[in-house]
Amino acid sequence: MQRRRNDPWTSKDDDLLKAFVAKGGSALRAASIFSQSVRQIRARAAKLGTPFPSVRETRRMLAAISSIKLRQPPPKDLKDEALRTEQARQVAAEYADDQHAILRRLSKQVD
Numbered sequence: 001m002q003r004r005r006n007d008p009w010t011s012k013d014d015d016l017l018k019a020f021v022a023k024g025g026s027a028l029r030a031a032s033i034f035s036q037s038v039r040q041i042r043a044r045a046a047k048l049g050t051p052f053p054s055v056r057e058t059r060r061m062l063a064a065i066s067s068i069k070l071r072q073p074p075p076k077d078l079k080d081e082a083l084r085t086e087q088a089r090q091v092a093a094e095y096a097d098d099q100h101a102i103l104r105r106l107s108k109q110v111d
Contacts, residue, residue, distance in 0.1 A: 009044060017041070018050045019106040025099055027052040033103060 013034065020030050027045070030052075031038045045051050053061070 014044075014048055016103070016106055017045055018048055020103065021045050021050040021052055023102050023106075025102070026058070029099055 017030060017034070020033075027038050027041050030036075030045075031041045034041060036044075042052055
């Protein structure tokens with residue numbers, strides 16, 4: 001759902017933003033979806049009472065996730081490393097697809 005930069009926030013936009021925060025979406029992705037700056041998105045979410053996690057909290061979470069992945073045994077050869085890289089790409093693509101699917105589902109629910 002694209003909205004214009006200068007349009008006022010509607011209750012539908014607010015509901016979508018609240019749901020997006022509740023589902024764990026990122027402020028950066030929400031900013032691109034709503035055509036707003038990250039700062040505006042964070043401010044609006046905070047005003048609605050559903051703030052995004054701080055950048056520090058997000059970095060800690062990502063560090064914890066990556067440390068779990070780093071505990072896996074190292075690849076035995078380049079073929080294994082290529083396979084792990086491809087698996088990481090697939091996981092990232094699935095995450096992005098999930099975020100878009102969540103937004104589509106939420107926008108249909110609000111309608």
